[in-house]
Amino acid sequence: MAKRSTRMIAKRSMAVALAIIFAGFGAGVVSLARIQLIHGEEYKEKARMQQLSDTTISPQRGTIYDCNGEVLGESATAWQVYIVPSKIETDEQMELTVEGLSTILEMDAETVRKKASQSQYNYVSVKEGVENDTKNALAAFIDEHREDQALHTIIGFDPDTKRYYPYNNFASSVIGFTGSDDEGRAGLELQYNEELTGTPGRIITAKDGAQDDMANQYESTYDAKQGDGLVLTIDRVIQYYLEKSLKQAYIDTQAKSTYGIVMDVDTGAILAMATLPDYNLNEPRVVADASVQAKLDAIQDESERSKAEGEALYSQWRNRAISDTYEPGSVFKIFVAAAALEENAVTLDTTYTCTGSITPSFRNKPIYCSNHAGHGTENFTQGLMNSCNPFFVTVGLELGTEKFYQYYEAFGFTEKTGIDLPAEAAPVAGVTYYAKDKFTVSDLASSSFGQTFQVSSIQMITAACAIGNGGKLMQPYIVKARVDADGNTIAETKPTVKRQVISEKVSQEVLGMMEQVVRGGTGRNGYVAGYRVAGKTGTSEKLSGTDASARIASFVGMAPANDPKIAVLIVVDEPKGQTGGGAVAAPVAAEVIENTMNYLNIEPQYTEEELATLDLKTPTVTNLSVSEAKQKIEAEGLTPKVIGDGDTVSYQMPEAGQTIAKNGVVVLYTEQDSERSKVKVPDLSNLSVAEASRRALNAGLNIRIAGITSGEGIVSYRQSIDKDTEVEAGTIITVYFKTNTNIDDLA
Numbered sequence: 001m002a003k004r005s006t007r008m009i010a011k012r013s014m015a016v017a018l019a020i021i022f023a024g025f026g027a028g029v030v031s032l033a034r035i036q037l038i039h040g041e042e043y044k045e046k047a048r049m050q051q052l053s054d055t056t057i058s059p060q061r062g063t064i065y066d067c068n069g070e071v072l073g074e075s076a077t078a079w080q081v082y083i084v085p086s087k088i089e090t091d092e093q094m095e096l097t098v099e100g101l102s103t104i105l106e107m108d109a110e111t112v113r114k115k116a117s118q119s120q121y122n123y124v125s126v127k128e129g130v131e132n133d134t135k136n137a138l139a140a141f142i143d144e145h146r147e148d149q150a151l152h153t154i155i156g157f158d159p160d161t162k163r164y165y166p167y168n169n170f171a172s173s174v175i176g177f178t179g180s181d182d183e184g185r186a187g188l189e190l191q192y193n194e195e196l197t198g199t200p201g202r203i204i205t206a207k208d209g210a211q212d213d214m215a216n217q218y219e220s221t222y223d224a225k226q227g228d229g230l231v232l233t234i235d236r237v238i239q240y241y242l243e244k245s246l247k248q249a250y251i252d253t254q255a256k257s258t259y260g261i262v263m264d265v266d267t268g269a270i271l272a273m274a275t276l277p278d279y280n281l282n283e284p285r286v287v288a289d290a291s292v293q294a295k296l297d298a299i300q301d302e303s304e305r306s307k308a309e310g311e312a313l314y315s316q317w318r319n320r321a322i323s324d325t326y327e328p329g330s331v332f333k334i335f336v337a338a339a340a341l342e343e344n345a346v347t348l349d350t351t352y353t354c355t356g357s358i359t360p361s362f363r364n365k366p367i368y369c370s371n372h373a374g375h376g377t378e379n380f381t382q383g384l385m386n387s388c389n390p391f392f393v394t395v396g397l398e399l400g401t402e403k404f405y406q407y408y409e410a411f412g413f414t415e416k417t418g419i420d421l422p423a424e425a426a427p428v429a430g431v432t433y434y435a436k437d438k439f440t441v442s443d444l445a446s447s448s449f450g451q452t453f454q455v456s457s458i459q460m461i462t463a464a465c466a467i468g469n470g471g472k473l474m475q476p477y478i479v480k481a482r483v484d485a486d487g488n489t490i491a492e493t494k495p496t497v498k499r500q501v502i503s504e505k506v507s508q509e510v511l512g513m514m515e516q517v518v519r520g521g522t523g524r525n526g527y528v529a530g531y532r533v534a535g536k537t538g539t540s541e542k543l544s545g546t547d548a549s550a551r552i553a554s555f556v557g558m559a560p561a562n563d564p565k566i567a568v569l570i571v572v573d574e575p576k577g578q579t580g581g582g583a584v585a586a587p588v589a590a591e592v593i594e595n596t597m598n599y600l601n602i603e604p605q606y607t608e609e610e611l612a613t614l615d616l617k618t619p620t621v622t623n624l625s626v627s628e629a630k631q632k633i634e635a636e637g638l639t640p641k642v643i644g645d646g647d648t649v650s651y652q653m654p655e656a657g658q659t660i661a662k663n664g665v666v667v668l669y670t671e672q673d674s675e676r677s678k679v680k681v682p683d684l685s686n687l688s689v690a691e692a693s694r695r696a697l698n699a700g701l702n703i704r705i706a707g708i709t710s711g712e713g714i715v716s717y718r719q720s721i722d723k724d725t726e727v728e729a730g731t732i733i734t735v736y737f738k739t740n741t742n743i744d745d746l747a
Helices: 002-038 038-051 089-106 107-115 132-144 187-191 193-197 234-251 290-297 302-317 329-342 380-385 389-399 402-408 442-448 457-468 503-521 583-600 607-612 626-637 689-698
Strands: 052-057 071-082 126-131 155-165 202-207 218-223 229-232 257-264 270-276 351-352 377-380 472-474 479-483 489-492 496-498 534-541 553-559 566-573 638-644 651-652 665-669 677-681 702-707 714-719 726-728 732-739
Touching: 071 089, 071 132, 089 107, 089 132, 089 155, 107 126, 126 155, 132 155, 132 442, 187 193, 193 229, 202 402, 234 257, 234 270, 234 566, 234 714, 257 351, 257 457, 257 583, 290 302, 329 380, 329 389, 329 402, 329 457, 329 503, 329 534, 329 553, 329 583, 351 380, 351 389, 377 380, 377 479, 380 389, 380 503, 389 402, 389 442, 457 472, 457 503, 457 553, 503 534, 503 553, 534 583, 553 583, 566 583, 583 702, 583 732, 626 638, 626 665, 689 702, 689 714, 689 732
Parallel strands: 638 665, 702 732
Antiparallel strands: 052 202, 071 126, 071 155, 202 218, 229 479, 257 270, 257 566, 351 377, 472 496, 479 489, 534 553, 553 566, 651 665, 677 726, 714 732
């Protein structure tokens, strides 16, 4: 009985054991099925990630060129430094890694330590965009500690790219910049980010059980595809002229900002565009203005300072030529003139007697002219030359609200121009301009002389070009073509006519009026000897601001007036001292026009009056006898000055072919090793042409005359070399002249 009971217990135990075994096996089968059928792909991916290293190769960003193929922005090969924190096993490895990386990469040691302490990770990026020399220094450091600390298993490199801008601040508001992720953040870099970016590549490498890369035969590389390049309509030389003149105006006027555009009148292509102050494209997150940085440094609260710094950076990145709007002031009168002539509301012979103000029947207060005494009786051209507000109020009322609004729309002031740059200001009915259904005759009166509405600079110059090219409103553009890595053209921008706004006849009539504005009106400081310039000044109150005295000064000019090739718009925001467009913006435009016309090899055509005052070119007299040299110089209307006791001229100053004023001095050295004669530059400001020439000549120097030189109130306002500077005798100093008489255009 006992034996039977024992056998039964054994059988039960075996059954239980078998049941447990079968249950465990069944659970294993179920678990395996769950892993394979339900979570199979998930675990496969985890296994693949453990067995493979998949590294992205950043594509090289497309190059940005000017219209002549000059590189303005490009990417170059660089490196991304990474660490494998999981491989750091000792304190000595940790300290050596932190010390080496922080020193060579010029990084904060604690920042590196935090990255290196993430022991759960096999890959942590330390720094991107590392240049070759730095990478090589780090590679040498790693190799030095390969045997004792195995740093080659802890620190590594991946291919990367870095964006370079060879001219730093040049065209900064247009080109823009990229972030650390190589994505466009502003300007063309942002607008054309997709085209510039390219396609990433990959490096796939097998890993062993210790998570080390295996031999090369287990590696697959898929090359990155470089992004498309951009060929701009910007010409680097014209851009340089614009920026140089705007920078000087920014300094001279102590303005809040200055900005400008140079446009091809016939096509709408942007030849130059600039905003001052600007910033360094290679250091976009550094506040460029020292005075702004000083104010930021003075802020004690960290969050307040951080917010202010962000605002300062966004302000310096802003392309004011397309993103800012302003009351155009009297420049807008050219469009009122065009509309009125087109609709036969007036003719060139229409006259008006200006008494200094006008009070329309629907207003209680008068609208004043800039000349409160009145201009007297003037024809339509004279009305524009004098920028007479009462005359243009009368013309606007004659045109009527419906027709005025029709041309306001036709010239493009109610729509974006569509330029291929980001953040173009959007006109808003009822905000930046009057809504059509609420446009009254009172609004018409103020609009007729350019107040109480706002436009952007790109709208203004695009509309002005419609007057200059026979009446066609063009689509402005700044990218001429897209090219591949080999320079082959992928896409090309063709000039686009949006609509015909005015007739060829009216276009020529308004250009003729604008030329007279520069010849004898408020735009006289836009005059350029040898080139017929058509232009119009503008000075407006900043109605949207809190400072009642704040002004916007502007000038739009085109040349040559009989067949315009270029248009130039200059805007000076809140100038100090003189605030009129004729005083502060027109001279800047004249400089840009003169330099650009010369650069484009457009032959000057001088009048007899201009020829009589024209600067002379110095003749070649080196290697001639002193007597021959003196005779040749005097024959050119210049004055020789001999230094040395030799018989032959070994060196002359100025050198041959330089431009100097009549009666200028040419210094002749007769001994090769003669010490050059030095003189101090006198103060040549606030002088007439004759006085400046005489003072320079007495100091043994020459002047080159720039700007207007005939008429009332002509004075020098700037010289190219500062007073008291020591220079070589005979040196040429450019002296700039303008008039301050009868150029006001603000009531």
